[in-house]
Amino acid sequence: MARKFARLKLRLVRNGLRAPQYAALFTIGATGSAILAFVGFVFLAGLRGDVMQDNATIVTFAVITVVWTVVPLLGFGTDETLDPQRLALLPLRRGELLRGLLVAALIGVAPLATALALSGSIVGLTHGTASGLLILLAIAATLLLCVIVSRTLIALLSPLLRSRRGRDILVMTITLAVVAPQAFRLFSSSSHFGDLRNEMAEVAGRVRYTPFGLGGIAATEAGKGHLVHSVEASAAILALVGVLLFLWERAIPRAMTTADTAVPAKAVERSRRHDVPLFSRWLPFLPRSRAGATAAKELRYFIRDPRRRTPLIAALVVPALFMISTFRNAANHPHAITLLALVSLLPASGLTLNQFGLDGAALWSTIVTGNDVRADLTGKNLGTAIVITPIIIVPSVAIATLTHGWGYLPLTVGLAPGLLGVIFATGDVVSAWVPYALPDRKNPLVANPGQGCVGFIAAMGALAFDVVVLAPVGLVVAAMLSAFPLALTTVGGIVFASVYGYGIWLIGRRLAVGHLQWRMPELLVAVSPRQAG
């Protein structure tokens, strides 16, 4: 049975490569994984003889295990061979099913990349045959733990993952769980910050007594010649694997028979019957036009769709961290530090880079109502601007208060619309030229490989471009600040930034509209890959 599952998995990978749109994404995904595997391998191998070798190895093993635990829950990197529901009608015994699913889970780009990355520690740590063999055992045990922990968690959480609300809650919880310790760390321990060696020691000290640290301990102990300790750690991992397999086996029948929507639907709030649906009464200025409706829809999505909320929370983290660090040293900063609150605009660029990809296959419904891309982009930009406004105002006011830099507040807030214009221009152009489909979140067990990489490359390129195009504003304001009084700089800087930003936005939007106006069907195919058949 295991061999049949292995063949099925390989066949699915091969068939996936036959569809051109998946082949491209698969290639990008595989290349990204190969790069990560290579970096991991070189890092672990290159640690040989380094003072922080043990700690860094333990942390690397732990990070890889944590990634395997968390990321599949978000719907990435898994595929249909691992969905027990697809096999529910076949007369298979639980043991057969478990072996088959395990083999299918072990075959793929991600396990291969993980194995390659971890094998760097063989080069980095081995002293003699016995230690080499035990390091190999530690790697194999860690890989097994990684694969099985992700499958077991998905099977255990499948009732939650198969309901829309459950997935929403999970995405938010994991985002906050990843973000919160960062903020806490920055806020609490200032002495270690920036010192990589101490950081490694601290993190290694914390994870070494958790299941995530066991693999690294087994490898490093073998490297130091403590063979018994290494065997003990590997045995502990394998015991944990045994427990997880037991839980996985118990959870499979339930995962096979859980309905897709377990939570009853709840109506959205609509307080007064005569309200115009869609247009919130908090935003009476939104025009009742195509652009206004698009903005209103975008705003609803920011509140209701975890795919929008997650990048939004990520965009909030940077200003939050910035404010915390400023708060700690408030007295030492010059008043002009208030201007740095504008940094909180840059993460916002991530919200605008794949604006049609967020619409997905539903884009057809805007296409059949006419080809007004200008109004659509204006609406999308307007919606994002409304969301970003508090993200820029709150840190500006907070930092001005903390540093007594009130004089700089008008300039800081006044520069924002111009800078936002540049960010939107880049976002519109990238959205038009590099649209890509986002994974279908309805089924958490299926995802299209490679899209994360496309998004990442687009985001980095856009960020670099933003910095270049924003540079003139920075230079003009800096020059004016050194030559003129603050009041004059405030007026002159705001006028320059506004005119410049508005101009760039018009150019960016025009380029995007010119590119898309007659290409909407192609855009629809690009953001909904399954539609091409």
Next chain:
Amino acid sequence: MADASGGLPALTARGLRKVFGTKIAVAQVDLEVRAGSFFGIVGPNGAGKTTTLRMATGLLRPDAGSVHVEGVDVWADPVAAKKVIGVLPEDLALFERLSGRELLMFNGALRNMDAGVVTARSEELLELLGLTDAADTLVVDYSHGMRKKLVLAAALLHGPRLLFLDEPFEAIDPVSARAIRNLLAHFTEGGGTIVFSSHVMELVERLCDHVAVMARGTIVWSGPLDELRGAGSLEDAFVQLIGEASDRPALTWLGNSPA
């Protein structure tokens, strides 16, 4: 381009063709649909019905050929064409995080319709299609049948003259199906045209006055329904046209013993 009655045909397709990689989805489609008719496109799975409808509605660019709706070239002047058509596609991808009511308002606003008119029409359509109770529920929580009804409401909202419906009755409960049938009959009586794709022969037979039979990416027959079926049923005429063998050997082992 005038039809037999002297007016403009509601839909004219000439030489439509679409190839995906090496697969010819639509080889050659020539079609003319008279204004005011209830026109059914029937064909086996993979015949090219959905691809044809997507090309006719401006959602998929044809490799060759042209489509005119109410005399407007869909691919040369998409904005004018989309003003007169309403579409219910096979794929029901929607803005899931809007409520049904919000989605209708969104569609109306995209067409720059007056908010008061959209609200009034939305309420009527929601009531008629039995969606009033679910109007404030997010679309993501709708069943397949509810989504279909909501898309139909969105397709009718702006009062189109030509409706494209891809399998409109699939997954619809009998009560709603009857309401939709009455609504569509009323639509054609008022001069509207419906182009409707299905492989449920009984439905096509019951609703349509004209049919086109598609197979392997081409129209193999097109004309009045009565002419096609003659004295028999549409299913018989269809099977005969498509050339499916009806005397395939039976599976002798079926029902005897499990493997």
